[in-house]
Amino acid sequence: KNEVEQSPQNLTAQEGEFITINCSYSVGISALHWLQQHPGGGIVSLFMLSSGKKKHGRLIATINIQEKHSSLHITASHPRDSAVYICAVRSRDSNYQLIWGAGTKLIIKP
Amino acid sequence: GAGVSQSPSNKVTEKGKDVELRCDPISGHTALYWYRQSLGQGLEFLIYFQGNSAPDKSGLPSDRFSAERTGGSVSTLTIQRTQQEDSAVYLCASSLWELGYGYTFGSGTRLTVV
Numbered sequence: 549k550n551e552v553e554q555s556p557q558n559l560t561a562q563e564g565e566f567i568t569i570n571c572s573y574s575v576g577i578s579a580l581h582w583l584q585q586h587p588g589g590g591i592v593s594l595f596m597l598s599s600g601k602k603k604h605g606r607l608i609a610t611i612n613i614q615e616k617h618s619s620l621h622i623t624a625s626h627p628r629d630s631a632v633y634i635c636a637v638r639s640r641d642s643n644y645q646l647i648w649g650a651g652t653k654l655i656i657k658p
Numbered sequence: 659g660a661g662v663s664q665s666p667s668n669k670v671t672e673k674g675k676d677v678e679l680r681c682d683p684i685s686g687h688t689a690l691y692w693y694r695q696s697l698g699q700g701l702e703f704l705i706y707f708q709g710n711s712a713p714d715k716s717g718l719p720s721d722r723f724s725a726e727r728t729g730g731s732v733s734t735l736t737i738q739r740t741q742q743e744d745s746a747v748y749l750c751a752s753s754l755w756e757l758g759y760g761y762t763f764g765s766g767t768r769l770t771v772v
Contacts (some may be wrong), residue, residue, distance in 0.1 A: 581761070589750065591763040634701075648700045 554635050554649035562657055567622040569652045571635030574616065578638050582609050582620045585632040594620070594633075600648050610613065625656045662764035664675070664750050670770045671740055679735040679767045681750030689753045692725055692747040702750065707733060718753050742772045 552573045559568055570578070581594040582594040595602050595609040597618065604607050606625075609619040622629055663682040671677050683690050692704040703717040707727040718724070722740075727733040737744055747768050751761040 583761075583763075590765050591751075593761050593763070636701075646703070648702075650700050 550650070551639075551647050552635060552649040554633075554652050556652060557650065558653045558655075560655045561625055562624055562658065565625050565656075567625050567634075567654065568658075569620045569633050569651055569654070571618045571620070572616060572620075573635075573637045573647070575637065575647065576640040577613075577616075578640050580611055580618050580637045581638070582618070582635070583634045583636065585634060585651070587631070591634075600609055622654075627658050631656050632643045660751050662762050663750075664709075664764035664767050667765065668768045668770075670772060673742060673771055676682055676736065676738045677740055677769065679737075679748050679769070681733045681735070681764060683700040683733070683750070683752030684762055685731075687752035687754055687762070688730065690727060691751045691753075691763060692733070692735050693749045693751065695749060695766075704735070704748075717726065721730075729756055740769075742771045745769055745771045 551573065555570045559567065578598065582595045584594050586590045594607060595604065595638065596610040596632045597609055597613060599613060606623045608621040618635060620633055632651040632653050636646040638646055662684055665680045669677055689707045690707040693701045694704055695701050704715040704723065705718055705725045711723065714733065722738045725733060725735045733750065735748060738769060747766040749766045750764040753761050
C-alpha cells in the first residue's frame, strides 16, 4: 500500500464545476504540500499545510490531521485549471524527503 | 535570481556518454533537491543538500549518478555512462528551510538517451 494515496486518478469536468481532489496518507507528517504540474512539465507549489485550511483565489486546501486526510478544492473551475495535481507529505521520520502521491489528472472542458 | 534555473532545458545524448545537468537555486535558499520524473511516473527523490551538511544521497539509483553543490549555491548532477533508462525529466527544487517552507521548482532538464 502506498503511503500517500490520491483520488481520483483522473477527473474530467465541465467548466464551472466544483472540483475536489483527495489525499490520504498513512505516516506521521510535519507538513503536506499540494503542487500543480502543467502539461509542459512545470511544477508550482500551491499550498503547504500543517493544520486547518488555506485559501488562495479559487483554490482551497484543507487537512484533517486526526484522519490523515487532505482535500484540494477548485471553485468555478476553468479549462486553464487542467493539470496534474500532486499531494506530497513530509514524513516526520525523514524531515527533508517528500513522499509523493501519484497525482490526479484534471481536465476541465469548456 | 527570481526563480530556480536549470540548464540545459533539453539534452539528447548517446548511450554511454556522460552528462552534466545544472541547477541554479533561488539566492539564499539553503536547501536544494534533485528529483527525476520518468514518463508517466511520479517524482523520484535523488539527492538533497542542506547548507554545509553532508548531502543525503540515499535516492541516487546507482554509482553512475553523483551531484555536488559548490559554495552552497549552484548544483551539478552528473550521470556517467548514461543508459536508456536514465531518460527522464530531471527537476531541481530549492527552499529556504527544509522544515517550514514550500518549494520552488525549476523547469527541469529533459534528458533523452539514445
